[in-house]
Amino acid sequence: MLEVTLPDGSSRTLPEGASAADLAAEIGPGLAKAAVAARVRRPARDTEGTAAPDSDGEAAVVDLSRPLRGGDEVAILTRRDAEALDVLRHSAAHLMADAILRLFPQAQLTIGPVVEDGFYYDIHLPEGALTPDDFPAIEAEMGRIAGRAHPFERCEVRERDADEAFARYRAIDGGHNRFKAELVGEIEGRGEGLTLYRHGDFVDLCRGPHVPHTGWLKHTRLTSVSGAYWRADAERERLVRVYGTAFFSKADLEEHLRRIEEARKRDHRVLGERLDLFHFEEDAPGFPFFHPRGNVLFTLLIDSMRRLLGRRGYHELRTPVILSESLWHTSGHYENYLENMFFTKLKLRDEGDSGAVRDNVDEQRPLAVKPMNCPGHLLVYRSRARSHNDLPLRFSEMGLVHRRELSGVRHGLFRVQAFTQDDAHHFCTPEQIGGEIGLLIEFFREVYALFELDDVRVELSTRPEKSIGSDAIWERAEASLESALEESGIEYQLNPGDGAFYGPKIDFHIRDALKRSWQCGTIQLDFSMPERFGLHYIGADGQRHTPVMIHRACYGSVERFMGILIEHFAARFPLWLAPVQVLVIPVSAKHVEYARSVHEKLLDAELRAEVNLKDDRVGYKIREASLQKIPYAAVVGGREAEAGTLNVRSRDAGELGEMTARDFLERIAEERSPGL
């Protein structure tokens, strides 16, 4: 007999060799039916017997069929547990792989992990292609396999060559799958045991766990297909990545698909065009054209940031967009950032040859377009002597930078080739680092809260392969950031090797409507650049010292941040951000004069108001205002002209009724102010 502990602290006694499924049945038939998998924590005392759960002392999710041991702490997982959904989706990946192999016998499987909203499987197709057109056939095949309710069986491979399951596994996709062979080699290299999972005729290398049988996998859907590379290496074999998702119930699946559909409607590229905020041209790839309404939003973002910066003692600069190439050698950008930079090229008319144009003329001082603002700020710092009394010195700039991007990575306003950074550089003494970074973390949190952004992820990125500065400097810088993060008490993830070439950074990532994560804010600590540019300050000791530099941007890119806000609000901006705040609508042509006077009154009150004088029905104009997501419509007709009022309709609250312009302005006063 063995005794196990349940999550509520009670214990159960089971016959020797009993599984988690037996435990569930022992607790009750309802649980037995609802059980998906089990979470087992095994005390780290004995080392004999069956190997898994894999790491002793740590809780691991395992198959229901796995035998338990005395002393195990066991939780039966049902569809209500988050881990259960991952188990389901991973099982669905096996199901999909099975179906694909049936329809594409030449396919070779590689890896098939669970991702945030589902799963994918990377598949090598030596010839032919797999497109969404194949989805119905694959899904139908998956449905058939699910209908058979094949149990998922776990097989531990002891003697590879003698093992029947392993032989079947090797045969499953032709017997010469070099990808799986590579994985097997790695697992054995680590001294771990191989495990296989089988359902029906299908066997796959897998750590598990899985749902009890394929009957659980009835609510699956393939979502997309794209390219990928084996080991994410473009030099290696190209793979087809087939994405899918799975849920425990039809309702959950439908709800998920509906949410994706909703998210697509928030796409800033679509809304940007429909609300006339900006557009792109084929002749200017990745360079947005902001229209009047988009420009209002853009300017509001910049003005708000200026106010916040001013309050914190920043001094705003304006530095050149083009600087000499040699400067970028000094800064290290030429060495480390060349591929992302635009360089100027001269052309000259050849007077001897009837005005023919010579390309790429060499220049005495070749020029480059700035991809970052830091060198300019270093030059301003260096333009006069600085004292320790000046520090910390905070220079800001709404700097327009240009960066060449590989084709294929551009993405609306999120990834452009020219953008405006709400950039700033703090110059300070080493002792001031902690204080400056603490201030910045607080500052950024305040800004994101102002825009009602709550899903902000923080990362600490460390030294990349291409970088400048000594190991000692990097260690010091990384340690400084880490302690500042600990000090502030915010949660963060480590992102090794993703720092800037001149220093480690704290990044703030925000998600778009489709949950793709984009870096916005960044705080970068730099001990190298001030030295390269020969910066110094006179300390209290009368000696020269090199200052430390902190690069920082809160929006990151005003363009990207604007895109994030469009998706976050689905373009239903709060009043203070709305490009057009009120639309005045005369009921008929007879009321044009009065509509004009109301419009002027609202403009005088510095409201962003427009008036629709077209000869359309009121209903039509209301519809237009609504589609343009304008917060207020002010309808005026005979009654209002008589009484000197306006009839207000709110985008969010419907009709508010008749009121004077003064009452209306009073009513929206608070909404209009950004709370800065």
Place this chain on the structure above:
RNA sequence: GCUGGCGUAGCUCAAUCGGUAGAGCAGCUGACUUGUAAUCAGCAGGUUGGAGGUUCGAGUCCCCUCGCCAGCUCCA
């Protein structure tokens, strides 16, 4: 940059086997004089992304190129 997909009117989309490029919305003009999410009628709108090729004939087939979309890689 890589893999796959897609480019037809301002927008959303049609066009059968390679055989006269079309509709709705938007735009313009006119009529209606309108009371809270689409009034009616008419007009105009195109080098089918660009450049080559095959063909009697190309939106459609082939090659090149540019852009867009999804993902990979990279990044604010």
